[in-house]
Amino acid sequence: MNSKNKIIDCDLHNTFVNQSMLYPYLAKDILQRIKTRGLGYSQELYHKTAANKRLDAFTGDGATAGSSYEKIIEDWIDKHGIDYAVLTGEGIIGISSMPNSDIATALSSAYNSWLVEEWLSLDKRFLGSLHLAIQNPEHAVSEIYKWANHPQIVQVTLPIANTLPLSHRFYRPILQALNDTNLVLSLHFKQPTANNYSSTPIGLLDSYFAWHSLICLPYQAQIVDLIASGVFDELKNLRIILLEGGFTWLPHLLWRMDKEFKALWQEIPTLKHSPSEYVYQHFRFGIQPKEEAPSSDYIKSIVNMISAEKLLIFAGDYPHWDADTPDYAMQNFIKEHHHPILYQNAADIYNFIN
């Protein structure tokens, strides 16, 4: 590790050694149903050929990668000089797709309690991201208010694509609560499931390769939709971090929205600024997985075109198979941009006082 910058990692996937670790946080009747079928949220649709996690992230005693505090510290936090890491959970994001909303909300509460009591308490460097069952906005709001004042809770995580667009009024109480409690909304991708099918506009594709190559699609859609809905004129404090969706497609999207707006502004009369301005005010982008262009100069050009050093934040994605170390990730950026991307942009969005 030779990076001397301060680093905030906005995407570290912690998990439990096995599902029974959530049992103490579940009510008896829910627990009885779960014990026979497992937690029940589906995660993997594709027969993919990549391992889900880095093979060297396992502790060798059968526990899954990301479940050992000591290994995370040794392998990642201390090894790369990470000052703060936001714990974003592993697989639990699937609760928003569960048809049984009572089990989904029970798991949401259980996970959040487990996160606070068994992970955040371990290390002041850990920051926490709550997981919500988006299909029950009332419960989601109560979870937000329950934990928003905890000093280490800084955000919530939701899937990038859900049954309805995020701007839909059905979800508005959740966005309102985030606005009012100052928590950040992070959107993370997950594989398509039965009721959350929206992987591509042309339908469900055949391979994990195809799906993984097109990850950016729902991200672009949420950006445009949220801006066009006028939600940011209503919820001025809402800040959104997009994790794992990439960013090099941003020039096209920013220029396109601004061009369309000049012709079609009457369709979105509430907008006070040009659409691209809302991206700078309300969105940030995790830089993982690293863009691999024929030359890093091309990436630097793209950053230059849209002042992306204001928009990007470091996200490691440990212990997933395509995680990026800080040094490896910084190869795409000029030295002057390392500090904002590795630290300052995240510190600002989380309203760090020191």
Add this chain to the structure above:
Amino acid sequence: MERYYFCKEHELAEGEFFVKTILDRKIGGIKLDDKLYFILDYCPHAGAPICKGKVKNIIIKDDELVAIRCPWHNWLFNIQDGLPVIIHIKQKLLHFHYEILSNEIYIML
């Protein structure tokens, strides 16, 4: 070039990497079909400890080769010649020469 002791001949297991640090370099040794190979334990892609990956038999059409699959991004390299399994990858593994003297293996550095 100098000889550096690596291990005893019998310490290398079939199909399994044994990694040792010599002069600050992590080197992985493996026996495949009674032949020995020594590679730098560093994936040329992003620096992963490649010897922690899986040794796999890869079948491409009618050919079969033994490859190491990098534990991070899934890249495959032919252990015998260090070449990437697909032509689109340009990087390759670094090999080391070795000598055996009295049942002891020495790496040439």
